[in-house]
Amino acid sequence: MKGSQSGIWKVISASSVGTLIEWYDFYIFGSLAPIISKQFFPANAGTSALLSTLAIFAAGFIVRPFGALVFGRLGDIVGRKYTFLLTLILMGSSTFAIGLIPGYKSIGFAAPLIVLALRLIQGLALGGEYGGAATYVAEHSPTKKRGLYTSWIQTTASIGLVVSLIVIMLVRENMSTGQFNDYGWRIPFLVSAILVIISIYIRMRMNESPLFSKLKSDGKTSVNPLKESFSHKLNLKMVLLALFGATMGQGVIWYTGQFYALSFLENTCKINFDDAIGIVMKAIIFATPFFIFFGWLSDKIGRKWIMLLGMLLGVLTYFPIYRTFLNNTNVTEIAKTTAVKESTVPVITTATLDNKDSVVTTTNTVTLANGFAYKQTITDTVNKDMQGQPQHAKTVYAEKKVTSSAYWCFVFLVFVQVLYVTMVYGPIAAFLVELFPTRIRYTSMSLPYHIGNGVFGGLVPFLSTLIITYTNSPLSGLWYPVIVAAVCFVIGLLYLSPKANQNVLDDSNASFNPLNTVI
Amino acid sequence: MNIIKRIFGIIWILLAPVCLYFLIVNALHAFAKADKAIEAAATEAAKTAAEAAKTNTILQWSIIIIIFLPIAAGLVIFGKYAFTGEYDSTAPAQNTMA
Numbered sequence: 001m002k003g004s005q006s007g008i009w010k011v012i013s014a015s016s017v018g019t020l021i022e023w024y025d026f027y028i029f030g031s032l033a034p035i036i037s038k039q040f041f042p043a044n045a046g047t048s049a050l051l052s053t054l055a056i057f058a059a060g061f062i063v064r065p066f067g068a069l070v071f072g073r074l075g076d077i078v079g080r081k082y083t084f085l086l087t088l089i090l091m092g093s094s095t096f097a098i099g100l101i102p103g104y105k106s107i108g109f110a111a112p113l114i115v116l117a118l119r120l121i122q123g124l125a126l127g128g129e130y131g132g133a134a135t136y137v138a139e140h141s142p143t144k145k146r147g148l149y150t151s152w153i154q155t156t157a158s159i160g161l162v163v164s165l166i167v168i169m170l171v172r173e174n175m176s177t178g179q180f181n182d183y184g185w186r187i188p189f190l191v192s193a194i195l196v197i198i199s200i201y202i203r204m205r206m207n208e209s210p211l212f213s214k215l216k217s218d219g220k221t222s223v224n225p226l227k228e229s230f231s232h233k234l235n236l237k238m239v240l241l242a243l244f245g246a247t248m249g250q251g252v253i254w255y256t257g258q259f260y261a262l263s264f265l266e267n268t269c270k271i272n273f274d275d276a277i278g279i280v281m282k283a284i285i286f287a288t289p290f291f292i293f294f295g296w297l298s299d300k301i302g303r304k305w306i307m308l309l310g311m312l313l314g315v316l317t318y319f320p321i322y323r324t325f326l327n328n329t330n331v332t333e334i335a336k337t338t339a340v341k342e343s344t345v346p347v348i349t350t351a352t353l354d355n356k357d358s359v360v361t362t363t364n365t366v367t368l369a370n371g372f373a374y375k376q377t378i379t380d381t382v383n384k385d386m387q388g389q390p391q392h393a394k395t396v397y398a399e400k401k402v403t404s405s406a407y408w409c410f411v412f413l414v415f416v417q418v419l420y421v422t423m424v425y426g427p428i429a430a431f432l433v434e435l436f437p438t439r440i441r442y443t444s445m446s447l448p449y450h451i452g453n454g455v456f457g458g459l460v461p462f463l464s465t466l467i468i469t470y471t472n473s474p475l476s477g478l479w480y481p482v483i484v485a486a487v488c489f490v491i492g493l494l495y496l497s498p499k500a501n502q503n504v505l506d507d508s509n510a511s512f513n514p515l516n517t518v519i
Numbered sequence: 520m521n522i523i524k525r526i527f528g529i530i531w532i533l534l535a536p537v538c539l540y541f542l543i544v545n546a547l548h549a550f551a552k553a554d555k556a557i558e559a560a561a562t563e564a565a566k567t568a569a570e571a572a573k574t575n576t577i578l579q580w581s582i583i584i585i586i587f588l589p590i591a592a593g594l595v596i597f598g599k600y601a602f603t604g605e606y607d608s609t610a611p612a613q614n615t616m617a
Contacts, residue, residue, distance in 0.1 A: 061582055061583070061586050062582065062585075062586055065586075233600075233605070236596070237597075237600045237605050237606070240593055240594075240596060240597040240600070241597070241606070243590075243593065244531070244593075244594065244597055451590065455586055455587075455590065459583070462579070462583075466545065466549075487534070490527070491527075491531070494520075494523065494524050494527055494601075494606075495524060495601065495606045
C-alpha cells in the first residue's frame, strides 16, 4: 500500500512538473510578446508583421488541436510515456532556441521565420502534452481517487503562468529596462532548458501506463485511433458532448478568469502594470489549492455538477464583478468625493502639426486624500486661427494606483473568478478520461480539450475586444464568454451524465492494480 | 426529459449556421473598415501601415472562420444526434465503460 502511494506520487510529480514546464514555455512567449515583436517582427518590415499575427494566432487556434491529433494518435499507438516525453523535448528545445535566435537587425527576414516555426512547434507540443499527462496519471489512479490525482495536472496551467511571471519579474528587477529589452528577455527562455532537462530525466525513469501496457501485451491497441475516434458514432458523440457540454464553457471561464481579468485591469481600468500583475498573481496563488479540492470533491459527488456550477456562477456574476472594477477606478467619480492631496508639477509639451495647429500635452500625477493616485494627461489642440484658445480638450487617466481597500477587493474578485476556473478545470481531466476507452483515450480526449481551450478560450481577448469596438461599452466584451458558457451549461445540464467514478479499467480485469507496476 | 433533449437538438443544428453567419458578417465589416482606413490615409507611410493592417485583418478572420467551419459542422452533427435520440437516457453509452 505504501509502495503504491509513493508510486502514484512519483507518477503525479513526473507528469505535473513536465506539464508545468510546458505551460511555462508557452506563456513566456505570450508575456514577452511586445518585446519579441520589436526584436523579430518590426512593424515597418512589411511581411514580418503578418508572421507575428500567424505566430500568435495560429499557435493557439490551429496548431494546438492539430498537435492533439498528431500526438494523440501517437500516444494511442506507441504509448503515453514516449509520446509525452517527445512533446516535452519539442517544447523545451524550441523554447531554448527562441532565446538564442539573433534579432531581425542581425539576420533579417530569417529571424521572424525561425521564430514562427519554433512557435508553431510549441503549439504542436502543447497540443500533445496535456492529454498524455492526464491520461498517464488517470491510468495509474484508483477509481475513487481519479479526480483528486488528476487535479494535480490541472494546477499546472495556473502555476506555469505564475512561475513565468515571477521569472520575468525577477530578471526585470535585476537589470535596467534597456538591458532587459536588449538581451534580458532571452533569460526566461534559456532558463527553460534547465527545467526541461530535469523533467526529461524524471520522465525517462517512469514506466509506461499499466493500462496501456496491458492493452499492448494483449495486442488490443488501436491500429487507427483517428478513424476509431471520429468515425465511430458511439465515440464521436462523446467527443462532441465533451466539446460542447464541457470544454467549450471551461475554456472561456478559464481565459476570462485569468487572462481577460488581467487585460481588463491593465488596459480598460488603466491600473498600473505592477498592481494589475500583483492582483492576478495573488488571486491565482490563493485559489490554486481549490483545483485539488474540487478534484477531490468530484470523486465524492461527481464531476458534472461542480463543472456546471462553475460555468453558471461565471454567467451570473461576471457583469457585477467587472462593473466593480470599473467603478473603483473611475477617476471622475472618485474625485467628486475625495480631495486632492498632492499633485506633481505639470510637464507641458507642445508639438506643431503640418497645418500649423499645435498640440499641447499637459501631464501630471495626482494623489487623492484616500491614497488613490493616477497620471493625468490633458491634450489640447490649439488652432492657428483661434489665437491660443484650445479646442478638443481630451483627458486621459492612466497608471492608476488604487486604494489599499480597493486593491484587496480586486484580489478577492479575481480570486472568485479563479475559483470558478478551479471548479470547471479541476475535475475535467478525470471527466474526459472517463468518457473514452483506453485504446483511443489519448486521441479522443485531447481534441475536445484543445478546441475548447485553444479556440473557444483563446478567442476571448479577440472577440471581446471586437464587441467593445462595436458597442463602445467596456463591459460588453463579457457577452462572448457569458453566452458561450451559458450555451455550454445548457448542453451539459441536458446531456451530461451525473455518474461519477466510471471504471477506467475497461480493458483489464477488475482486480488489476495499476499502481503495482510503478517503480 | 428525452423530448426536451431532442427539441434542443434542433436549436443546436440552427445555432451552427447562425454563428457562422455572425462571423462572416463581422469579417466583411472588418474588411470594409480596413478599406476605409486605407482610403483615409493622408501620407504614404500611413497608407502602407493601413494596407498592412488590412492584410492582418484578413489573415486573422480567415484563420478564425477556417477553424470554426469544422466546429460548426460538429455542432450540426451534435444537434442531429440529440434530435435523433442518441443522447436519450436509454441510448447506448460508450460500450467500453462500466
